[in-house]
Amino acid sequence: MHVPDGFLDAPTSIATGVIAAGAVAVSLRKARGELDDRTAPLAGLVAAFIFATQMLNFPVAGGTSGHLMGGALAAVLVGPWTGVLATAVVLVVQCLLFADGGVSALGTNIILMSVVTVGVGWLAFRGVQALLPKRVSMVPVAAGIGAFLSVPVAALVFVGLYAIGGTADLSLGKLAAAMVGVHLLIGVGEGIITFLAVGSVVAARPDLVYGARRVLAARTLEVRTAGASA
């Protein structure tokens, strides 16, 4: 979904740049609370993994392809604030080194593929986690569902930005239908990849997964309570 230069007009691009900079600044402050002995060593690697996975476009219907955005994946593995920073760094490197995503659209791309996918992915993950049984095995499932939802929402936010500052005169209804339609399919891929990636780390070391902490803490408490009453 990398937006190139020229799709959005200058005022909109400047506004998204300012908002994205603000979001990154807040995340820089908040991420400190997430980076501890367990998440810090893995955070850089999670960002590198997301970069690698974004190179792997998978085909979806009708001569179209999509790739992982990784917002939900990053949020569940290393925490939402660190996740915003991780995906933002990926987007900056893609823009400057690989000419992927316009320089003037960098703020737009950080909003769509970092702030929105992390925010929606994380909140949906927490919501689903609250509904599912409190088991570690449910963490990858909740992550996959959060990841799936984050992609069409990011597509809708793009349509919203296009409504504000798109450079072509389009039917917004048609644009929304086309964007959400194809990104629902891409979201399925996002959900599957996120499920598999989170599932792999959860299987090896659930304690390293930020989104599994509450479940693990609850489990430890239960074991302790059971031990005390016995």
Place this chain on the structure above:
Amino acid sequence: MSAARHRVSTRVVAISVLVVALILAGVVSFYAASTPDGLTKVSEDEGFAHTETEHDAAEGPFAGYGTSFIDNDRLSGGVAGVVGVVAVLAVFGGLTLLLRRRGTPGDRSQEDSSVERETDSAAS
């Protein structure tokens, strides 16, 4: 849980993630779909693809996930992928290290409670 008894070390997890990332970016990326992505396709179908303007970094050595001075397609893309993985790891690994160092050095219990607060505020 029996898995907890055979704990995989953090180092093994870290090296595994790095190796997988390098293989995906360096080798598997050659087999990725080359059809336009969702937004590009929609911009073609809805007739606004022409509004795209040239990228300022289009002349860079790795522009378009290739290496300009390598002719072999497989190698060109693979080298670009490895460069990207290393660049992202260096930038974000360095940033997290800095953030971690600048954080208040405290005992583990304090840090854990601050993590919980962050989680609460993020979830609400």
